[in-house]
Each structure stands twice: as C-alpha cells, then as structure tokens.
Amino acid sequence: MELTGRIETSNSEEWKEKIVAGMPAEGDYELECGTLTYISSAGVRIIISIYKQLKQRGSKLVMKNVTAPVMEILELTGVSDFVTVIR
Secondary structure (H helix, E strand, O other): OEEEEEEOHHHHHHHHHHHHHOOOOOOOEEEEEEEEEEEOHHHHHHHHHHHHHHHHOOOOEEEEOOOHHHHHHHHHHOHHHOOEEEO
C-alpha cells in the first residue's frame, strides 16, 4: 500500500479505510511512504491500530522509504520504537 501526500484529520477516515482494505490476510504489511509528506496524530492513531492488529496475528508493520518529516513525527510519538521503519 502506498501512502502519499498528507494524512491528517480531514482525510484520516478515508486513509484508514484504504489502509485496512489493503491489509493482507496473512504475513507482514508494507506501507510505501516515499511520497508521504506529513502524518498528523490522526494518522499516527491509524498506524498504531494497524500495528496492533498485525501483532495479534504475529505479523509486522513495515514502513518503507520514510521521509525525514514523517520520521520525525514517528520518533516524537514513539511509533518508531515498535514499528519497523526503513528509510
């Protein structure tokens, strides 16, 4: 699943539906973040929710090609401590 642009309060429900719909039935879930420029607290909540669902079934959430601004938010919120982040 490719995340693009900005994930913020105004479009978070739309993004949540897309991300959930793209989740594989089994195995790890990779999110391509190379063109994701911003993620708000609403977006972070989505990431945490998906992470928890995957963890329950023994899978990982992998965020690939994370941009510097998004990485800063993931670090500030502590998400980078438990989600696999590849820059």
